[in-house]
Amino acid sequence: MNSTIEAILQHRSIRHFTEQKIEDEKLELILRCANAASSSSFMQCCSIIRVSLPDVRAKLAELAGGQTYVESASEFLVFCADFNRHQQIHxxxxxxxTEQTLIGAIDTGIMGQxxxxxxxxxxxxxxxxxxxxxxxxxxxxxLGLPKHVLPxxxxxxxxxxxLPEVKPRLPLSIVVHQERYQNLDKQELEQYDQHIKMYYASRSRNNRQTSWSEQITATLNKESRPFMQGYIEGQGFSLK
Structure with missing residues (x-):
């Protein structure tokens, strides 16, 4: 196992940061790596907004649901699908x-990763x-985003x-399908649900007593940003 694979497998979301700033050379490397991401048809249809002003950070934290780490992190970047640049050229x-919406979302996700x-x-x-x-x-x-730009x-x-614990992912036996799509193995799912319950019970903070299936049920039993369709169309995406 090399260092790249170790870094991938040890991924965990960090929400508590020290006051130490990211060195300029490290930030430039991160941005260069983002910009080196794969690009569909070499469209390069992504932009990154670096937000440094404290008052703007505070407003974004509020708009994001009171996520204070938007303010406390050394850097906050907003990743956007961007076809405005292309319209300026042509x-x-x-x-x-709609295909452009998909391309923009996919390419921006790859850039973020x-x-x-x-x-x-x-x-x-x-x-x-x-x-x-x-x-x-x-x-x-x-952020002053023009039409044809989606944050x-x-x-x-x-x-x-x-440094929180690594959260267990679904087993490959559920995620990976051979040749054709396969129905969910309920026994495998039950084992994973028990694994998640044990993970939450043993976690050093923010303990829960729910399984993954229960989390998914709760999430998908409520509306999920129903205003997004109108907003996306207003920005000039998914019109046809």
Missing amino acids: PDAQLGF NALLAAESLGLGGVYIGGIRNNPQQVTEL LFGMCLGYSAK
């Missing part, structure tokens, strides 16, 4: 297709902030003050 560009893996390899930690989609229009106005997620980066 004003008659045919935009608004490159950034986080690079940060972790440099001894840093971080966490994705999907909460910026709680109030997408306000985030758009706050997909934020990312806190910094030096970890607390």
Whole structure:
């Protein structure tokens, strides 16, 4: 096992950071690694907004649901799907297709993962902030995002003050399918649910008494940002 694989398998979300700032050279390396990510048809349809101003950070933390680590992290980056740049190059560009929305989301996700893996390899930690989609229009106005730009997620980066346990993932026997899609093995799921319960019970902080299946049931029994469709269309995405 090499250091890259070790870093991937030891991933955990970091939400508590020290006051130590990320060195400029490390931040540049992280951003270069993000920018080196795979790009569909070499469209390079992603942008990163680096947010440093304390008042803007505080507002973003509020808009993301009161996630204070948006303020306390050394760096906060907002990853966006961006076709505005392409329209500036080609004003008659045919935009608004759902396929472009998918390309933008996929490429931006890959870019974010490159950034986080690079940060972790440099001894840093971080966490994705999907909460910026709680109030997408306000985030758009706050960051001055033009049409054809979608803020997909934020990312806190910094030096970890607390190192939580690695959260167990679904077993490969559930995730990986051979040749064709296979129905869920309920026995495997039950074993995983018990594993998750044991993990939460033994965790050093924020103990829970729920299984993964119970978490998923609770999450999918409520609406999930129903305003997103209208917002996405307003930004010029998924119109056709």
